[in-house]
Amino acid sequence: MQIVRVKISNFRGIASADILLPAHAVLIGDNNVGKSTLLEAIDLCLGPDRLNRNPPIEEHDFHLSRYLSEKPSAAADNAEASANAGAESSSSLENPIIEIELTVSGLSEEQRDHFSDNIEWWNPHTQTLYDGDAEGLDEAAALPAIRVTFQGRYDEGEDDFTGKTVYSRSIAEDEIPSSFSKRDKQKCGFLYLRTLRTGSRALSLERGSLLDIILRLKELRPRMWEETIQELKALDVATNPDLGISGVLESVAKAMKKYVPKEWGTNPHLRVSNLTREHLRKVITAFIATGEGDHAAPFFRQGTGTINMLVLALLSQIAEDKQNVIFAMEEVETAIPPYAQKRIVHELRSLSAQSLVTSHSPYVLEEFALEETLILSRNADGLLTRATVQLPESVKPKRYRQEFRQRFCEGLLAGRVLVAEGATEASSYPAVARRLAELNSTAYSSLEALGITVIDAGTDSQLAVMAKLYRDLGKRVFGACDRQTDEAKAAIEAEVECLYMHDEHGFEDLVLGNTTQAAMERFADLVEWPPHLLQKFEGNPKANLFKALMDLFLWAKGGWSAADFLAQCNEDEIPKFLKDACIDLKARCSPEDSSTDPDQSDADGVADAA
Template identity: 25%
Template sequence: MQIVNVDIKNFRALKNVSVPIEKFSVLIGENDVGKTSFLIALETFFGVKKLSSSKDWYKDETDVDISIVITFKSFGDCDLIQPFLRDDGSVVINKLFKFNQNATWQAELSDNTVLTVPSNVQSKWFSSDNFHFIPVRRDLNIQFSMNKAAMLGKLLRARMKIAIEEQGSRTQLEEVIAVLRESLTEPRLDIEAFLREQLNNESFKVGFDELTIDPTEGVKFSISLSDDRASNINIEDRGAGTQSNLIIALFRLIAKTNVLGTFIFAMEEPENSLHPKAQRQLLSVIQEISENTQVIVTTHSPVFIDRSKYESNVLLSRTIQGNTVSRSFRADELSSVRDDLGIRASDALLKGGGNCALLVEGNTEEESFPTFLEMQGLSEFRLGIALINIGGSDNTKTSLIVDLLNSYDIPCVIVLDNDAQGTKSELEHRMAAGGLANIREIFVLSKGTIEDYFPPSIALEVFNSEFQPDPPLTDSDFDPNWSGDARISGYSALLWNRAKMGSKERIKQVLGAKGARLMQKNGDSLDPEIIAIIDKVNDVVEKSG
């Protein structure tokens, strides 16, 4: 099951808004535009029977019905849902609230007729068992409990159900308790391993304390955290950063186990209290989860704007009349949105660890080098490095960035295009005069630009898949003499003629992200020059530690 669109009327800050939703959706916008109201509306749809507070109504107008209409798809083969399918295979459910009355459920069919949704369909597909919302004010003691509304509780109950079913007809209470205890051990150890990696602390331990399994009271426990500085500290008493890392670990556990089945996640500002590097790690985890489970987040962080798939992002804004409107994201809005959200240059600049900064010229490098590192058995997170897009090879700008890094004692490696020999010479002149002491090496790509290091077959497959040119591109469309800017210009001209997509920056982003992943999937080898850059970064990191 997957949400494809949500229409909300008269709920909290939302008078009338329609929001398209993808498998992984990122809702962005200024404060007080209705992002939280949107997520609470989803929670209300799945888990609330009656609304009795005027605060839930837009401008307290309780004489007007609240309507939450959600369009779903991908139910699979389910007899219960068949009567409500529209001609296009979707299901449209309208949940209507009158003040202080039980909500009514209606399915809207293609011919505009309306059917009442029976309770067994509601409980099977549209209950709190199918949806989980984590607000920005996270109560970790609730989220990490066996509470029915707790994320960990839902996961562990699913695992325990599987464990019990695998035992067949065994009915001895002692045996059931033993099975339940064993089913809890692996998740605890997984969470512990994830936290050790994320916090770079091998002494970290997770305890499921005071574990009791009772046939009438159910399963109860509390979670404590220990390391080489403190023992058995309740999660509520740990810092906000540690608590957020615990959420990341739980998300990673869900991605690993994939036992929840039909489930939708919603999370408010997942980046809260996280360093930008940890934000990128969380984004990667959430994207992994979204391969099997729909995920919806709200954010103020540009890290969560997945630039390789702009349609995943929805911009919420408020009109001068006070109504919230949504717009599907467009590539040319990225810079203005960052400005509107108040993201400073330094927030995007110092986005990683201090062991080494890898400075690159553009989007292709920024998108591809994390995967290139993985192809060499490395990770930007484990290395503790910052990957910084300096936006070209301007000598003055590059020098300022290097100076900024130097003020934090961060060594750096610089990768420039072949046409930036002059910038390299100017930087080396400053180094010879005693400046820019934190530069460890400057690489100039001999082939031209980073795009020249992607095999043509990779570019061909990526472009045909992502942009769907008509007719599709073939090997003969690529000039074997292309290099550097001529290559990107050639790609741009082809895609503009056949797909009306000629944005060079968009092409670079897609080639960097999708192309690198495809190379990794195919088991392709990196060019020796790229390997040399990665080896140098690794060497700098090792020497810094």
Template identity: 20%
Template sequence: MGIIIEEFRIRNFKCYESVDVKLKNSSLLIGANNVGKTSLLEALELCFTPYKRVSEELVFIKKDEVLDRNKKIILDVLVSPEKEEFDEMWHQFFGKFVVEGDLNDYVALRTIVKYNPSKGEYDLERVALNSWPSSEEVISYNNYNNNPVKREILESIPVFYLDAKRDIVTEMGDKFSYWGKLVKDINITDDSLQEMEKSLNEINDNIIGSSDVLKHLSSSLNKLSNVMNSNGNHVEINPVSRKIRDLDKGMEIRLNDRDSESFSITNQGMGTRSWATFLTLSAYIDWKIKEMDTEAKPFHPLLLLEEPEAHLHPQAQRKIYSQMSRLTGQKIISTHSSIIAAQVNLDEIIHIYKKGNSSNLNYLNLKGLTLPELRKIKEEVLKTRGDILFADTIILCEGETEDQVLPVFFKEYFGYEPFELGVNIVSVRGAGNYKPFMRIAHDLDIDLFILSDGEKRIIKDLKKHYCQVYGKRTDSEIQKNITFLPLECDFEEYLFDSGYQKEILEVIDLIKGKKAFIEEFIKKNNGQTGKSKPTEEKCDSCEQYIFKKEIKDYSGEIGFKQAVIECISNMKADYSSEIAEYILQREGPDRVPSLLQDLFFNIATEKTYSITKLFVKETEEKLNDKPE
């Protein structure tokens, strides 16, 4: 459309004390409930809505702060050309508001909400800026353009806001809705109008003349003239509207599939009604574009869409985002849908979160990433585990066993399911797959903890990747967030070595149904060639680890242990959760393995905001009683 809202600055609005928002032609706001996504949309709507009531409730205040009447809301918008300069139409339209910047021209607009002592209420004022101040100078900046910001500016950058409570049935009864604005004037010529209304009158007369009931009712109602003491009164019943201008009041949308009778939209589910509202908005925008083109006026629609996935099943969510992406105009969309988040470009994601007094935001840092690294973030994280975008804390683990048992032990230790505390437990399916998840957690300021196997090469590689993402760290700093299993073992071997042999064997017996299974397993596989395993040696030419075949030896206690580990490793999906449940039948502190207690203790004592004050109070005794 020739321009773009490139940056939006918010000072002292609702839950925002100070944020600078970088916007694309399409931007996606993600984050948990009540972090400020809707407030950001409302702030942007306030900038381009001609008339809007404002009050002190919009002013950001900290906890226990007393509102100072001198405190102002400031909303700054940077309007930039899609190229280096505005095209002729936009340049002429903005006129003296255009500022020649170092890189490109721009227009800077400010909306101010401040207290008016003479009126005893808050006023809204709009001005243009003569330059774009630095972020630190926003509050003190007052170099305003002398020319007023007229209504025409707002009409050429209109806001179309569709909130999450949308319903086409409600829209059809509201003359100020997008439906109401479209159908209020259906643009019929006078000749056609007279002919149609003549036909409508004939239809009404024929219906009443053919119905004994309606004739009887009409005759009775005309007795009103006796009561009103007037011979000039006449009552008529209109089964169908006689005036074209009134047709919109009785309009109806009906849907039918190929094999059934049509049904009114009022009888459809909320998903269909929500989607119909979105399509009505799309139709209205297209119609306005035609009108503005006819009048040769510049037009840049600003679409603020709240939770477009509401009431829609997963496939429909994919379809509606595809439709949204084709809409003309600049789009800012808020969502809780990981399906929608997986479809956008990575640089379009704006993560909103709240820590402390105010809401804040961040972005994925894509600078310097290679195409394979970008693909891994999109394909291996967002498309498969996009729900982590809405987490406060992420616990990463390597394998299937940890993925199943960690939630069980987490609930035992904390007394809450992980999701109740905003915690996501994610198996990365292999030691080499941690890095994309680390990048997401780091860039979006999500607390990250890892439970890793203890092989030397895995420890070395994981520490290297962690430092690449989070910056150089000492081993003691790394250990606050990464828990390594001891003695180069995996999780199954750790449980066996930590005294849980009894539970492991009981689960094997439960699933296999006989006590002699391990002995038969040993007899069958002893002396066979095992899988290739990496050594600590590296090839001089390619720097890759050297893999060597191992011969299986199940003799003695060590051999028996190896047989048990291999047995459960071959069928982790069957064993893992059962082993955790059997361990929880124990009495005493070892109901949760000590290494996991250390991991959970770190989560509870680090900067994890998902652990609420109530939770900390309830778990204080457990933390104090943590084994040395």
């Protein structure tokens, strides 16, 4: 079983979405873009226990928290209201509803029999529902599927929120849509594993815990409730006279006899509790030995990493008993070392018919193929869209895999990207922005605070190529480079929001040619000079400081020498071009915090400095 399509309307931050899903996928994107919301939407449709909450949704589940229609105000002109009354349809006054539709394909034979009356057909080639006649099914290679829809709304009569899941096609065909029941959902085998909640109740017997799911899948009903309750009822507490409690209770009993018949109340004593089955479900938990001794502690007191690996072990048990299962898991990497992250991904993929994970880890991302890596983005109107990585011709799959962690991953996970010409620029721009923010936080911000990640294009010839890759994924892209030809400049500018191009021969010339003697001398005293440069300058690089620092920067090109120099400068020692670039980036990415410094106007022309 596989979810092939998700359509969402009016749910949380998503005003609308129509997302196609592969068999296995990693969902990535900026924070608050809608990754968890997408999984929550699926859970509303397929989660067996999701609708047991009362109410199943709340006001903040509606997009912009709007769950009431915008009805005409009482102050509206009576004549105008009367004239428009006939033209206005009643639907225009209906309260907004949350609507989530899933198309689920890849049904097993058992599932086909169970859902037989509601089977539709999905064409995997066109990725649409098949709407032709029966004779064309084989030719279209259509697969049996079901569509289910969750609808949530505010009920004014009950002054409460309601929600239910129904078969989608019955909405139009039947007067009362056919309910998609809890038993139907259990047939789908959808498991939603939230990072913070899954481990905390994994080995308890609470309803919906992983251990409870395993017991239900094995059709085991532990007959321990009655026996345990009877044993606890018979257990008296603090009967030892030396404790003094039993004596107090006996005196209470004697006092009672003075006022009421003995059958009203006699023989008071302490017992554990008036436990019920539900109490036991919440308090019974597994204990696990910690270390080599016999001491055991509750499983949820173990380390976070241990708990997450325990969750993985339980998942494998679930999948073994229910082969056609769909796993959705948030933040696979939480408190897990890289090798274990990869192991979890492999297990999820091998144990399930479909796995959907969210992640910010390069070790997780590189375990998914390009077509399985879904980059989610959401515009200001709440439209959620997905994109996949389309490599340009100059970037071969082998290079993409080899350089994934160093060159590609950060850009995929960020919302804003500064593509730099080379390693020197890639290390220097974050360093100078951070230094300026320390010196003058009103005028400047670090690139990290602006949500900008810096990517090394490798060479100036690859700058436009890399910029296009990220722009096509919906990122905001900026560029930084040395002086280019008019043709190369035009090619780069076509792919970026703004190009920061200076007019010097190289970045080293920009830095050393636009700083102060004091800054260079201070850095010369801080740096550990390599032996070959000490020999070249006869043990005294400061005698020809500009040339010595230029040789040092060029010798360490691609390293951190230029970045380290900028990180120790004062504001007036940093080249104006770099200051203007940082001001402009802040104005573009955080306009409400931008400085009103009079020099800021100079940043408008930073891209054209020549």
